[in-house]
Amino acid sequence: MTSMKKAEQKIVVLTGAGISAESGLSTFRDNNGLWENHRVEEVATPEAFDRNPDLVHGFYNRRRQALSEVKPNAAHLKLAEIEPLYQSFLLVTQNVDDLHERAGSQNLIHMHGELLKKRCVLCHQVSHQRNDLSVESICQYCHQQGTLRPHIVWFGEMPLLMNEIMLALMQCDLFVSIGTSGTVYPAAGFVEVANQSGAHTVELNLEASEQASQFKESFHGPASSVVGDYFN
Numbered sequence: 001m002t003s004m005k006k007a008e009q010k011i012v013v014l015t016g017a018g019i020s021a022e023s024g025l026s027t028f029r030d031n032n033g034l035w036e037n038h039r040v041e042e043v044a045t046p047e048a049f050d051r052n053p054d055l056v057h058g059f060y061n062r063r064r065q066a067l068s069e070v071k072p073n074a075a076h077l078k079l080a081e082i083e084p085l086y087q088s089f090l091l092v093t094q095n096v097d098d099l100h101e102r103a104g105s106q107n108l109i110h111m112h113g114e115l116l117k118k119r120c121v122l123c124h125q126v127s128h129q130r131n132d133l134s135v136e137s138i139c140q141y142c143h144q145q146g147t148l149r150p151h152i153v154w155f156g157e158m159p160l161l162m163n164e165i166m167l168a169l170m171q172c173d174l175f176v177s178i179g180t181s182g183t184v185y186p187a188a189g190f191v192e193v194a195n196q197s198g199a200h201t202v203e204l205n206l207e208a209s210e211q212a213s214q215f216k217e218s219f220h221g222p223a224s225s226v227v228g229d230y231f232n
């Protein structure tokens with residue numbers, strides 16, 4: 001464990017689906033590799049959207065609707081509570097739910113996009129979205145029909161704000177990874193960048209992830225308890 005006081009530390013926290021599991025949202029690699037009964041290639045690739053936009057819109061509409069049935073758990077709340085205690089604190093999430101912001105986290109990057117946003121493929125405007133999207137939806141900016149897609153990073157697409165994330169990783173003293181299987185790059189490679197920057201690196205996960213051997217410390221258990229224990 002680093003001997004620096006929190007107020008002197010720069011910290012980057014990475015979260016994955018495991019932090020939202022106890023709120024009632026499915027992780028990706030449970031259920032024989034199916035996510036809410038779909039293979040990822042059916043719903044989470046640009047090719048799937050080109051092939052069957054109704055299916056993909058329907059899938060993300062259901063994920064968006066499900067947000068109103070869940071709430072942040074103790075792990076989300078703990079991260080929001082400790083944020084002001086650090087010299088700098090960046091929370092990078094792979095999750096597309098809004099539980100971190102509902103818990104009160106401020107300096108937050110959704111590297112894989114957000115369910116509550118849409119994007120126009122024609123004019124590229126990103127805007128908030130609460131209701132369902134369909135091929136009939138009309139862009140409020142360029143007024144074209146059928147040009148809106150979920151603002152989600154699909155497989156084969158570039159995650160968002162990578163420059164900011166890499167800069168923070170290269171400058172951090174502490175990197176903590178929570179509830180992620182460490183199988184999807186570039187997020188799976190963040191621990192290596194943090195190690196090379198001389199940071200202390202910690203994994204908090206239900207079980208050892210694929211990257212577990214790269215972390216200097218690991219604590220295993222449900223996020224609602226390990227996150228609280230670690231940051232107390």
Ligand code: OAD
Pocket residue numbers: 015016017018019021022027028029030040044094095112153154155178179180181182183184204205206207209221222223224
């Ligand atoms: P995964 O489903 O791959 O991994 C979730 C991890 O959380 C696993 O290692 C579980 O053991 C762990 N876990 C489950 N319940 C937990 C709990 N209560 N407390 C702590 N840990 C728990 O999800 P991600 O790693 O987030 O990308 O997946 C990464 C990316 O792959 C996702 O962002 C998504 C997906 O395909 C895109 O959609 C682009």
